[in-house]
Amino acid sequence: MNNLTEFEKYVIEQKGTERPFSGEYVDYDAQGVYCCKKCLAPLYKSEHKFNAHCGWPAFDDEIAGAVKRTPDADGRRVEITCHQCGGHLGHVFEGEMLTDKNIRHCVNSVSMVFKPVEELNQLASQKSTQKATFGAGCFWCVEAIFTQLNGVLSVQSGYCGGNACDANYDAVCSGKTAHAEVVHITFDPNIINYETLLTVLFESHDPTTLNQQGNDKGPQYRSVIFAHNSQQVDAANTFIEYLTAQRIWPNPIVTQITAFDTFYAAESYHDDYFAKHGEQPYCQLVVKPKFDKVMAKFADKRK
Structure with missing residues (x-):
């Protein structure tokens, strides 16, 4: 806000x-x-x-x-x-x-x-790569999933959507800065389109829990899409309308759609966290089950 x-x-x-x-x-x-x-x-x-x-x-x-x-x-x-x-x-x-x-x-x-x-309406034809920025709970989980997709060139964990003019892990975790933990994705639209990224996003978290994913609670864990252009706004709204009509979840979708503003990269020790620390309890109990489930469903999209 x-x-x-x-x-x-x-x-x-x-x-x-x-x-x-x-x-x-x-x-x-x-x-x-x-x-x-x-x-x-x-x-x-x-x-x-x-x-x-x-x-x-x-x-x-x-x-x-x-x-x-x-x-x-x-x-x-x-x-x-x-x-x-x-x-x-x-x-x-x-x-x-x-x-x-x-x-x-x-x-x-x-x-x-x-x-x-x-700023908001760059056509895909003008760029060889595009950006997508999503919040879906702990960025360790989300980064691990999107990194595996064919056509995704890079995934960076970080913070977006807050009031403060800077962000770091301790400040964001306090909930006082209003930033969300996000992944900042660079992708090749000729290989993977934005709608596919949205599909993976909604398969990888619960979009009906406000400011919470599992036991992770707080505004930094909110479900949010930071749109980089008007095409992404339209695509996100259309996708959520479709999911709502399909009644996939018993509760309403609370995912925010917000114009992308400033991204702050997370501290370096967060990079590839699941790949580097996969044996830690949180990774084994939280990240791995979600990673395995989503990757099994999107096996044909993997690198």
């Missing part, structure tokens, strides 16, 4: 409203993605934005699953909030005939942060 100013807290957490025509994004027309200011979850694409001349940024569509609608207590308007963190965005209106979609998300600029296309 991002640290908020007092005014940002007033709007996002206390459901306030910024003054009309005062927001940063009222007339903004750059190409990219608008994300939640509080949790960085992607909300709207630039192509959804239009000029409604109302004093606030307006959008006639949203990224699938990103926005929650709740009628106001008086029934006169419908509030929109970030589906991931509950942060207040504004209100949604229908029937105004301002665009062909006949809908207007009226959003406070202060509730959003803009990620330019150069």
Whole structure:
């Protein structure tokens, strides 16, 4: 979660409203993605934005699953909030005939942060390799699994998604920095695609336990996808919608989808931990059973 100013807290957490025509994004027309200011979850694409001349940024569509609608207590308007963190965005209106979609998300600029296309929307054809960043509990387990996949060029354990401007194992384990333990993956999309990585991710942990994997408890163990571009946002949302429809788990999926920001590499003694310390009790009791199960299922994807 991002640290908020007092005014940002007033709007996002206390459901306030910024003054009309005062927001940063009222007339903004750059190409990219608008994300939640509080949790960085992607909300709207630039192509959804239009000029409604109302004093606030307006959008006639949203990224699938990103926005929650709740009628106001008086029934006169419908509030929109970030589906991931509950942060207040504004209100949604229908029937105004301002665009062909006949809908207007009226959003406070202060509730959003803009990620330019150069940062979030790199096309796969422009790069020979791509990045993926996942949190799924202890990174010792996750690193061991993804390292074995054909097409995965490197896997680095580390920390992402916190408030602090630096991260180390002791600070992250305290739970006070809000970082997640993650694996930062470099892969060749010509050999393994992002959807396959998502499949392995959801096979290798329980995405329905909030801030917990087995006996490992705390926000650093949360289930989270840090998306590097809008294609990854779409792919992750579509994949979670599919899993939800299949009712594979009895409880709701709580995996966060958040725009990638800063990755901090873990201390060197975490590198290849399972390969180097496979006989230790934690590796034998926790990492190895999970590793063997996932590798058996994806034997055809192994190097």
